[in-house]
Amino acid sequence: MSTQSASRLDLSKFPRSVLLEGPTPIQHLARLSAHLGGVNIYVKRDDLTGLGGGGNKLRKLEFLIGEALAKGADTILTVGARQSNHARLTAASAARVGLQCELALTRAVPRFDNDYLENGNILLDDLFGARVHDLPAAANSAEFIEARANELRAQGRNVYVTLLGGSSPTGCLGYAACAGEIAAQSNASAVSFDHIVLPNGSGGTHAGLLAGFVALGLDQSILDTFAVYGNAAQAHAGTLEKANQAARLIDASLQVNGESIRIDGTQFGPGYGIPTDAMRAAVRLLASKEGLLIDPVYGGKAFAGLIERVTSGQYRPGQNILFLMTGGIPGLFAYRSEF
Numbered sequence: 001m002s003t004q005s006a007s008r009l010d011l012s013k014f015p016r017s018v019l020l021e022g023p024t025p026i027q028h029l030a031r032l033s034a035h036l037g038g039v040n041i042y043v044k045r046d047d048l049t050g051l052g053g054g055g056n057k058l059r060k061l062e063f064l065i066g067e068a069l070a071k072g073a074d075t076i077l078t079v080g081a082r083q084s085n086h087a088r089l090t091a092a093s094a095a096r097v098g099l100q101c102e103l104a105l106t107r108a109v110p111r112f113d114n115d116y117l118e119n120g121n122i123l124l125d126d127l128f129g130a131r132v133h134d135l136p137a138a139a140n141s142a143e144f145i146e147a148r149a150n151e152l153r154a155q156g157r158n159v160y161v162t163l164l165g166g167s168s169p170t171g172c173l174g175y176a177a178c179a180g181e182i183a184a185q186s187n188a189s190a191v192s193f194d195h196i197v198l199p200n201g202s203g204g205t206h207a208g209l210l211a212g213f214v215a216l217g218l219d220q221s222i223l224d225t226f227a228v229y230g231n232a233a234q235a236h237a238g239t240l241e242k243a244n245q246a247a248r249l250i251d252a253s254l255q256v257n258g259e260s261i262r263i264d265g266t267q268f269g270p271g272y273g274i275p276t277d278a279m280r281a282a283v284r285l286l287a288s289k290e291g292l293l294i295d296p297v298y299g300g301k302a303f304a305g306l307i308e309r310v311t312s313g314q315y316r317p318g319q320n321i322l323f324l325m326t327g328g329i330p331g332l333f334a335y336r337s338e339f
């Protein structure tokens, strides 16, 4: 990363509900770096966001809840899988700002043990006071939530709906803001990152970072993501579209270059939310070498990809690699039997 010349990253015109306490830290992992043969591993601690157990969705929710409140909403609805971190953090954010919350959660991940169905995120959704609609695997949650929104509107409620992962153009602005935060921390510490590694689920985190990098005049191709929700081609198309929508919200003249978007499909495994051996090893390595927790659905697979790139020599000793820790720790309790 190098210093930007003319930054066009100004997000002050967007309504924002502050849910973070300020910048999340970037930390160097000395023991893990030595263990991996001298590549410098850093982590950006977006798991250390204070509300509701923390995680990347809070950055998106700052702008989504901001927009909901600006529109006078009294209720927020969203969708996800049964163990959705986005749903859990929407419920927590709604509790914080005083909105009613309803979640349409599908059984899309083929796991039927009690830990998956009742522990982890789903336990927390209940504690935060959200109403959960339990939908079968094949249900169309977007259609369901639109119908439910209309039902509530007919009762006089003012409803704000967010879709999968909170990755609307507005939600993506949260990670455009994070791009600015990373650039500022990099400048202040004089550590220039060769690669920034993160999971790609609904794609909004990657898309927001891309939009932010373009607005800052930084090289987008240092963002290396690992697809965990679909294959790499699907992730690429969705991420490019979201990145350009977010970029245009920031400044109509900005454009993201599809050729510089890096998405790797090799850690996806058998499907979304389905464990792989490499994921299990990655979760254990980070926990046992550094006392840090990543989740089985997103961070575990992305960190497995980072390790693979170090062992295969793609990431070399002396390079600075920043891993974005996106949270999702409640997922570990839902996947107890895998460990």
Ligand SMILES: *Cc1c(COP(=O)(O)O)cnc(C)c1O
Binding pocket: 055, 056, 057, 085, 086, 165, 167, 199, 200, 201, 202, 203, 204, 205, 206, 295, 298, 299, 326, 327, 328, 329
């Ligand atoms: C949602 C999520 C991601 C992926 O973010 P997207 O913006 O959906 O790509 C990564 N990690 C965790 C823990 C998540 O909950």
